[in-house]
Amino acid sequence: MRFKLNIITVSLLAVSGSAMATNFGVGNANTDSINMDKYQCKRCVSTSGYRGEVSVSAGYNSVDDIHAGNALGTAEDGAIAAVSGDIRYQNETGYRAQMQAHQLGMDNGFANIKVGKSGLYELELDYQSLKSYQAGDVQSQLWHNDGMLTPSPYTNEFDLALKREKSAIGFNYGEGIYNTFIRYSQEDKTGHQSSSLVAPSPVNFGLPVDATTKQLDAGASLSGDNWLTELSYFGSYYSNNIKDLSLPHMNDVYSATPDNEAHQVSLSGQYQLNRTVMSGRLVTGRMIQDDALIQMSGNPLQSWDGQIDTLDGRFAVTSMLSNRLRLGGSVDYSKRDNKSSVWEFTQYSYNGLSGSFKQNVPQDIERNTYKVNASYRLASGYRLQAGYDRKEVERSYSEREQTNEDSLWAKLNVSAFDTFNVNLKASHGNRGGSDYEVNEVTSSQENALMRKYYLADRKRNAVELNVNHSPLSWMSIDVTGRYAKDDYDATEIGLTESQDFGYDVNLSLQFSKHLSAYGFAGQQWIDSAQAGSQSFSSPDWNADIEDEFINIGTGFSYGGLMQDKLTLGGDYLFSNSISDTSVGGSLVTANGTQPYGDYFSYNHSVRMYADYALSKQMALKLSYQYERYYDTDAAQVATNAVPGLTTLGELNHDYNAHQVMLSFSYLLR
């Protein structure tokens, strides 16, 4: 009996042994026989001192549309200059410093400095400038000054571009079992963006942007052999320096975005028990907005006490039950509790002052997500994964107060062949929910057949096949094909169907130590269908939207030329975005559909460079970039082309832009 018991015990131990993870962590090392006093590290290389490079660039931009500034780093037309660098310093006692700068002096650039003692503390300073260009030389008859938009016969010319300038300072301290951090940042966002007001006919105008966001984050973490926990705080403060906008004959025609703040406190942790790992988090948050409201008759408040309380929680567990089988699951909870007060405010209809009172609608949203998944190794190199996800959403004051989506998915990974990897994924999802009701508060005038696509019943099927092939040691090719279809079965008016399919091919070639090349090509199509009813009954028009995207790229790098002094390289990219809409149905034409007008863009981008080492310390780089960009949108019309509508003009782009840069780099050590 004792012998049998021992056999059972040994068997159990063997089973549990096989289920133990292979853990090569240094903490598990058997160091009994080590005598580190004999370690001299004579062959080790000390890298104390400065390393890295600093470069100064000067060049010329040929830009006749500021949109090119997105790709060229600056929209400056003419001479340009920038400083870049990547320097590291360390000394024998463990002090380290790192500095990275990229295109400082251009509209898009950054600098980052980190100094500290390895594994103990670090101070970080960060600066980033990011400018995005939409259109240049935009014309409007409205001039903005201190909240007043004054019409003038003189044209106001400005750029639709936004600049973000962010500075940050951070400090972290800690070693081994504890770590702490604090980080403060401030971002200023300035420029103009396209907007529109009703006066009472619509007038597009350049909305001035001048806002600041401050962010303060801090946290502390503790860890043990098999556990980890972190407590952190995130605070964000947004303030807008642009006031509510008025016209001389119409006060407060456009309300400013109000200042707001948000706070979150997060407690998270992880616990590992052999091959089972549990992790969880609880985040409680509050978003506050109590900016002064526009004072007008029919507004009972000086300021509104907008407040959202949030609670987000998660618990996840994953376990390797054996070397073949892994099981996992998670539960997520998210609650948005709108605590803002409800009042009645006068509303104006668009054609006059015949208003009526309306209450604001403080919507609550609650989400629960449940996931289980399993991964099973069928044989060496064959792995099957499958899972079930359920997403429940509950929202107040909505046409559909509850929706739930069930999804089943499976993946097969095959890595058994030396030169092939195959991954196949498939999923099926089904969304349903409570009765869809036209709600008095939200949409008393909505067509009863309308099903808003984010609330509607939906069947979603998707499949994806990926094959990675390395026929030769220097060649790798990756091919992926995808197909997904959304069916909105119960929808008669609204989005009824959507298909998204495409492929991409990526080729990577490493001909030699010095010569490498790549190429990729891909296409994607998104076809969607929707129906509408102008007669407020059954569908009498429909729209088919056919989106297509083409993307092709290739490039090479050839180094080691002229006794390892010269490297040549080049990249080419082509992208083409097309969206074709056609409107049909009994209301439109008896003979088919009506094409909707052009809406596409294409871009050719070429970059070439030659990098020449003057000496061990110095190098010159000559680079050239060419951008060909064209986009069109038939909705863009001249300022007064449509009676009753004032636009900012046709903001389409059609340009060639060039950039030539010569950089001098100095290598430290």
Place this chain on the structure above:
Amino acid sequence: MIYRVFYNLFCGVVTVLCLSLSAHATPWQNLTGEQLEQKLAEKFSAGEYSSKGADSCLMCHRKNEAVMAIFDGTHGMMNNKQSPMAGLQCEACHGPQGKHNKGGKEPMIAFGKDSKLSASAQNSVCQGCHNDPKQMAWHSSTHNLEEVACSDCHTLHSAKDPALDKLSVNDTCSSCHTKEKADMNKRSSHPLKWDQMTCIDCHSPHGSMSESALNKPTINDTCYSCHSEKRGPVLWEHAPVTENCVTCHNPHGSVNEGMLKSRAPQLCQQCHAPDGHASRAVQEPGMDAFGGGKSCLNCHSKIHGSNHPSGSLLQR
């Protein structure tokens, strides 16, 4: 004299063996992944570390530039007590030398795409030290479930890890995420293709406790971290905006302006069909205020919500 001849002979043999091993198949190449892991686990628990640490390894491997590049990076620092080079040196990560130097008959723990060792076994080496809050959600993450090894993204034997460089991290991610790589080049997208933004501004590659491994608790919180003006709350909310930014936008890019899934008026008409102007068939875009200029947004410009007392129609 005889001693010297033997010594020279021994050094010669060792050198030839080292060179031949670096250029040719290793004796453990025919082991399956499981056999290799078993062998390495036995070797790891036996703990037969070399007597001279890195010097023992570099006797053969010092001519390999890739090996020596470890000293350019953090992991090669000898004065940082948390660095492997300040402890068990090469063997801290590659395991005890055992009989590896005696004719190269025993394998070492190896990393990278040619390693037969399972991702979880490779990763256990890294996780032995890197057990901080950034890795807290790793085990339930998609990258872990897909058996991605740390070394698939990270490079240690170099002065700088491309995955930690703002100017190259997007290339690291998009080498596998090819759909997202293509999306960057669509008519509208976040400025990732020029490295002005990075994938990790929104996502945590080591996993997070949020959906899609986002950095913030929810999708909207992630968007608000740069678009704080959209956070509100405001008096008059637009319900799908409050519920989920990706109801209307695809943050990876779109063939439409503004990263919208469809453009106005069609996008708006996928939810609005009232007894009024919003349900009319707009047959051509530039003919009237319904299809021209900013379409529905000509009037309903406060589409993300309005704080005007009379702004319930998001017009002011």
